[in-house]
Amino acid sequence: MDNKAVLEYQNPVLTFSGNIDKFNVPGLIADYQKLKILRLERIDLQDVEQIDSAGVAFLDKLMLEFSDFKPQFIHANESVRNTINTFSSLQLPVAEKLKTDNFFIQIGGGIYKFFETSASALYLVADIFYWAFVGLINKKGQRKGSVIQQGVLIGVDALGIICLLSFILGLILALQSAAQLRQFGANIFVADLMAISMVTEMGPILTAIILAGRSGSAIASEIATMQVTEEIDALKMMAINPIRYVVVPKFHAITICIPLLVTASTLIGIFGGLIIAVTYLDLSAVVFFNRVFEVLTLKDVLVGLGKSFFFAWVIVIIGSYYGFHVKGGAEGVGKVTTQSVVASIFWVIILDAISSLIFYF
Amino acid sequence: MKKTPIISVKNLVAKYGEKIILEDVNVDIYPHEVTVILGGSGCGKTTLLKNILRLFQPYSGQVEIFGQEVTQMDEPEFNSILSRIGMLFQNGALLNSISIFENVSIPLEQHTKLSAEIMEKIIRVKLNLVNLGNAENLFPSELSGGMKKRAALARAIALDPDILFCDEPSAGLDPLTSASLDELILKLKNLLKMTIVIVTHELASIHRIADRIIFLDNGKVLFTGTLKEAKKTQIPEVETFFRVGKF
Numbered sequence: 001m002d003n004k005a006v007l008e009y010q011n012p013v014l015t016f017s018g019n020i021d022k023f024n025v026p027g028l029i030a031d032y033q034k035l036k037i038l039r040l041e042r043i044d045l046q047d048v049e050q051i052d053s054a055g056v057a058f059l060d061k062l063m064l065e066f067s068d069f070k071p072q073f074i075h076a077n078e079s080v081r082n083t084i085n086t087f088s089s090l091q092l093p094v095a096e097k098l099k100t101d102n103f104f105i106q107i108g109g110g111i112y113k114f115f116e117t118s119a120s121a122l123y124l125v126a127d128i129f130y131w132a133f134v135g136l137i138n139k140k141g142q143r144k145g146s147v148i149q150q151g152v153l154i155g156v157d158a159l160g161i162i163c164l165l166s167f168i169l170g171l172i173l174a175l176q177s178a179a180q181l182r183q184f185g186a187n188i189f190v191a192d193l194m195a196i197s198m199v200t201e202m203g204p205i206l207t208a209i210i211l212a213g214r215s216g217s218a219i220a221s222e223i224a225t226m227q228v229t230e231e232i233d234a235l236k237m238m239a240i241n242p243i244r245y246v247v248v249p250k251f252h253a254i255t256i257c258i259p260l261l262v263t264a265s266t267l268i269g270i271f272g273g274l275i276i277a278v279t280y281l282d283l284s285a286v287v288f289f290n291r292v293f294e295v296l297t298l299k300d301v302l303v304g305l306g307k308s309f310f311f312a313w314v315i316v317i318i319g320s321y322y323g324f325h326v327k328g329g330a331e332g333v334g335k336v337t338t339q340s341v342v343a344s345i346f347w348v349i350i351l352d353a354i355s356s357l358i359f360y361f
Numbered sequence: 362m363k364k365t366p367i368i369s370v371k372n373l374v375a376k377y378g379e380k381i382i383l384e385d386v387n388v389d390i391y392p393h394e395v396t397v398i399l400g401g402s403g404c405g406k407t408t409l410l411k412n413i414l415r416l417f418q419p420y421s422g423q424v425e426i427f428g429q430e431v432t433q434m435d436e437p438e439f440n441s442i443l444s445r446i447g448m449l450f451q452n453g454a455l456l457n458s459i460s461i462f463e464n465v466s467i468p469l470e471q472h473t474k475l476s477a478e479i480m481e482k483i484i485r486v487k488l489n490l491v492n493l494g495n496a497e498n499l500f501p502s503e504l505s506g507g508m509k510k511r512a513a514l515a516r517a518i519a520l521d522p523d524i525l526f527c528d529e530p531s532a533g534l535d536p537l538t539s540a541s542l543d544e545l546i547l548k549l550k551n552l553l554k555m556t557i558v559i560v561t562h563e564l565a566s567i568h569r570i571a572d573r574i575i576f577l578d579n580g581k582v583l584f585t586g587t588l589k590e591a592k593k594t595q596i597p598e599v600e601t602f603f604r605v606g607k608f
Contacts, residue, residue: 023473061479086552327502
């Protein structure tokens with residue numbers, strides 16, 4: 001390792017001595033560049049004690065640069081010659097550059113992929129709904145207690161964070177609007193605003209976004225890991241439908257949990273608004289609640305709860321889709337988890353917009 | 362003349378929690394030889410390898426590599442020793458997020474000052490040596506198990522290390538690939554005077570490449586010696602291994 005290498009040139013012979021290895025090659029290249037060699041016919045390796053693959057790569061570089069003169073190695077001992085023969089890159093085929101498709105092929109590929117993805121997602125949706133319905137009647141193919149277990153994971157474990165965030169959101173919403181409303185002496189309308197916004201919009205969407213981040217990512221990563229570690233294949237080989245065994249319990253659990261979570265989120269959010277109404281706007285709790293029940297209609301409650309079911313199903317379907325379509329190992333699992341969360345939140349907001357257009361436009 | 366060991370393990374004890382995995386292990390590994398560590402499943406072979414390389418911290422005992430005690434060595438100093446060592450893990454342990462070419466380039470980029478042009482030549486040669494000349498732009502997830510192992514070997518030998526550790530290199534490979542891997546290991550030993558330490562069960566492979574055998578059983582060293590001596594020994598476990606060919 002400490003053995004220095006030396007380079008000498010006497011037209012047309014380049015003479016090496018010492019060790020031509022990974023430690024000495026950078027120095028040898030610097031020396032070689034200083035020499036400004038124009039002609040090279042022979043490379044004398046008589047005094048070379050040892051050579052490694054970095055050394056051979058350097059010799060290859062010289063051979064290529066002076067290929068017009070067809071340089072020859074001279075006086076190389078057998079060991080050095082064998083090492084050169086083994087590690088030389090001169091006989092390797094030229095490395096192919098990666099081809100990139102032209103613009104039109106890329107566009108076409110993108111469209112084809114979109115339709116392929118859509119078709120595959122639709123098949124999965126059909127499968128999940130079919131087996132979820134069958135699963136209500138026939139529990140075969142599902143693990144005992146799996147719906148309760150998933151209910152705890154998706155619902156009970158998420159309750160705390162959903163309540164906390166809804167409460168804070170209710171406080172913020174009421175505080176921001178109260179500051180405006182009190183200027184016009186319209187303090188009482190803070191109850192209208194809290195009731196309508198929490199029931200029809202903020203409660204369902206906040207719950208759905210938290211579930212997308214929490215449960216959607218868990219669903220995608222769990223299924224993706226099972227796919228990568230061949231657990232899904234193992235289920236298939238045991239004649240167990242993976243959708244029925246893995247996805248349906250989550251689907252049932254989230255369907256049961258989401259209306260309860262949305263209700264909790266809405267009530268806590270309104271409670272946050274009540275605190276601002278009482279402390280900041282000097283309204284009484286009785287007046288606040290009277291107003292809340294006065295402005296709320298059955299339609300608002302049904303729209304709020306109804307769309308939350310669609311949000312829940314979208315989260316499970318997207319999580320499962322990405323989970324089943326994972327590619328690669330640990331890296332792939334991370335990638336599909338992120339993609340599933342982004343896609344879930346995107347589709348939750350799109351569905352929300354559609355429902356607003358249908359019911360309130 | 363007595364050879365000086367390149368690796369010397371003295372009174373090594375390794376534990377998982379309270380469970381003793383290696384008990385007072387003393388072994389010497391000599392330069393420019395292929396040393397094979399043998400033994401039944403769970404006898405501590407991989408643990409010994411990982412304790413030598415400080416992937417597990419030994420409970421007690423000493424490990425000397427290139428004449429330097431490494432168990433208490435500080436990290437920068439130990440890293441300079443690691444730059445002279447290559448390791449082929451049982452499952453390859455390639456980084457999944459980067460291509461095979463980039464995987465092999467990691468040790469070269471980190472431990473040498475070679476130019477990109479020289480590095481590229483080295484990487485292509487190493488990939489070609491393990492018959493993966495056409496796979497340099499592929500990602501690990503696109504390779505079969507055997508290909509992953511060969512790519513990992515290319516990474517392990519990227520720096521022409523003085524010592525190469527291989528944890529079950531032939532496991533899961535077809536006999537032809539396994540034999541070509543053995544040939545490559547012998548070539549590396551002869552050309553670059555590498556010291557090679559292998560954990561394997563493959564008897565055919567042992568016969569092809571082993572110079573020296575270390576036989577472990579229940580965390581203890583039952584036998585150390587040359588392949589010739591191992592075949593003649595009367596120690597029942599070792600004798601059974603070579604007679605039956607499996608444990």
